[in-house]
Amino acid sequence: MHATQAPDPEPFDALLVLSFGGPDAPDEVLPFLENVTAGRGVPRERLEEAAGHYAHFGGASPINAQNRALIAAVEADLAAQGVRLPVYWGNRNWRPYLADTVRRMADDGIERAAVLVTSAYGSYSGCAQYHENLLAARAEAGERAPVFDKLRHFFNHPGFVEPLVDHTADALTRLPEQVRAGARLVMVTHSIPTVTARTAGPAGNAYVTQHRETARLVAEGVARAVGREHDWDLVYSSRSGPPQVPWLEPDVNDHLVDLGAAGVPAVVLVPIGFLSDHMEVVYDLDVEAAATAERIGLPLARAATTGADPRFAAAVRELVLERAATVRGEAPARCALGGLGAAHDVCPVGCCPDPRALRPRPGASAADPEAAARAPRGAALLGERSGRMDP
Ligand SMILES: CC1=C(CCC(=O)O)c2cc3nc(cc4[nH]c(cc5[nH]c(cc1n2)c(C)c5CCC(=O)O)c(CCC(=O)O)c4C)C(CCC(=O)O)=C3C
Ligand SMILES: [Fe+2]
Numbered sequence: 001m002h003a004t005q006a007p008d009p010e011p012f013d014a015l016l017v018l019s020f021g022g023p024d025a026p027d028e029v030l031p032f033l034e035n036v037t038a039g040r041g042v043p044r045e046r047l048e049e050a051a052g053h054y055a056h057f058g059g060a061s062p063i064n065a066q067n068r069a070l071i072a073a074v075e076a077d078l079a080a081q082g083v084r085l086p087v088y089w090g091n092r093n094w095r096p097y098l099a100d101t102v103r104r105m106a107d108d109g110i111e112r113a114a115v116l117v118t119s120a121y122g123s124y125s126g127c128a129q130y131h132e133n134l135l136a137a138r139a140e141a142g143e144r145a146p147v148f149d150k151l152r153h154f155f156n157h158p159g160f161v162e163p164l165v166d167h168t169a170d171a172l173t174r175l176p177e178q179v180r181a182g183a184r185l186v187m188v189t190h191s192i193p194t195v196t197a198r199t200a201g202p203a204g205n206a207y208v209t210q211h212r213e214t215a216r217l218v219a220e221g222v223a224r225a226v227g228r229e230h231d232w233d234l235v236y237s238s239r240s241g242p243p244q245v246p247w248l249e250p251d252v253n254d255h256l257v258d259l260g261a262a263g264v265p266a267v268v269l270v271p272i273g274f275l276s277d278h279m280e281v282v283y284d285l286d287v288e289a290a291a292t293a294e295r296i297g298l299p300l301a302r303a304a305t306t307g308a309d310p311r312f313a314a315a316v317r318e319l320v321l322e323r324a325a326t327v328r329g330e331a332p333a334r335c336a337l338g339g340l341g342a343a344h345d346v347c348p349v350g351c352c353p354d355p356r357a358l359r360p361r362p363g364a365s366a367a368d369p370e371a372a373a374r375a376p377r378g379a380a381l382l383g384e385r386s387g388r389m390d391p
Contacts, residue, residue, distance in 0.1 A: 006082030021091030022061025159315025165221030189273020191236035
């Protein structure tokens with residue numbers, strides 16, 4: 001018998017890792033891309049361009065292997081801490097599809113699961129759309145479907161930030177010594193339409209605000225680690241959509257050219273927007289941005305993502321136990337670095353509406369920005385059957 005009691009995940013009887021998904025083979029690339037862009041107005045040319053990125057890697061995205069590694073790290077951490085919680089995995093856009101996973105969870109008798117979404121930040125694509133996916137999957141699984149509690153955004157959790165700090169300090173050492181001290185930290189994330197950015201989070205602008213905070217925390221940590229300040233910028237990759245729709249800028253490539261022209265001696269690319277080495281990282285940064293830097297003679301190093309770092313696996317456990325305690329009506333410590341504090345557990349009304357609901361449609365009455373978001377999304381996922389509600 002152990003003297004100390006294992007931490008209590010009650011009322012959760014499972015953890016669900018919910019991610020984007022990606023193809024595992026060349027013949028899966030187009031069907032995957034069609035899933036991603038269904039009804040989202042992404043032009044055919046952009047689809048073909050994206051297919052080319054996957055072709056560059058033999059038609060397979062690194063994302064599935066990365067998620068398997070993350071799940072293995074989380075399982076190892078839970079086991080080491082004596083937390084008995086099975087871990088399930090489902091994706092929005094590819095196998096294992098979320099709906100199949102939720103059906104399996106129901107078959108296994110799972111009643112209430114914490115959900116880790118592999119996006120650290122609030123936005124329609126990174127938060128609300130996953131809530132919609134959960135809602136749809138529950139509807140498909142029928143009345144035995146488990147209840148889901150999506151964990152809060154982890155952009156300012158030390159278990160996410162600290163590995164990025166170490167990886168950035170490590171990337172600095174890979175630059176030639178004579179340019180190292182003057183290196184600029186270029187923090188990169190996925191671009192999104194500016195309208196989606198403006199309406200992200202309970203007060204708007206959450207996507208950019210949270211990224212700026214993570215960028216600042218990483219730069220601050222790096223300064224402590226290397227004993228020297230480095231200037232930083234927040235830039236964007238992977239622009240999609242039709243050309244007439246404005247997306248967040250500057251693009252990482254344009255920015256590298258500007259920095260080179262301004263006489264910046266070297267750059268470290270820090271992919272703060274991505275939990276692991278997705279296609280956006282291994283293609284958009286390691287192929288495309290690296291070629292841009294090469295062309296203009298700018299020394300460049302790319303920091304590794306947080307990935308399956310054991311500190312992140314421990315953070316996932318902490319977030320699950322924290323949320324479990326909150327659901328039980330306790331007031332647990334909510335760990336967060338910096339000035340923004342721990343993000344909300346349940347998304348309030350108006351949080352991260354679908355950009356399609358914000359676009360005025362010809363022949364329709366003026367678009368209602370709140371139309372897509374009339375119900376608090378977290379609460380909507382709680383089982384009416386059980387009558388459970390969040391505090
Ligand atoms: C905010 C955000 C995240 C982070 C949150 C999260 O992690 O969910 C994210 C993640 C990802 N995006 C990914 C891939 C793609 N995203 C696309 C298209 C789009 N992304 C968007 C936004 C985001 N995307 C948006 C607004 C679009 C336009 C279409 C639409 O409104 O939905 C397209 C279509 C073709 C193209 O345009 O490139 C692809 C192939 C992969 C997998 C990579 C791999 O295979 O390793 C991952 C993790
Ligand atoms: Fe994307």
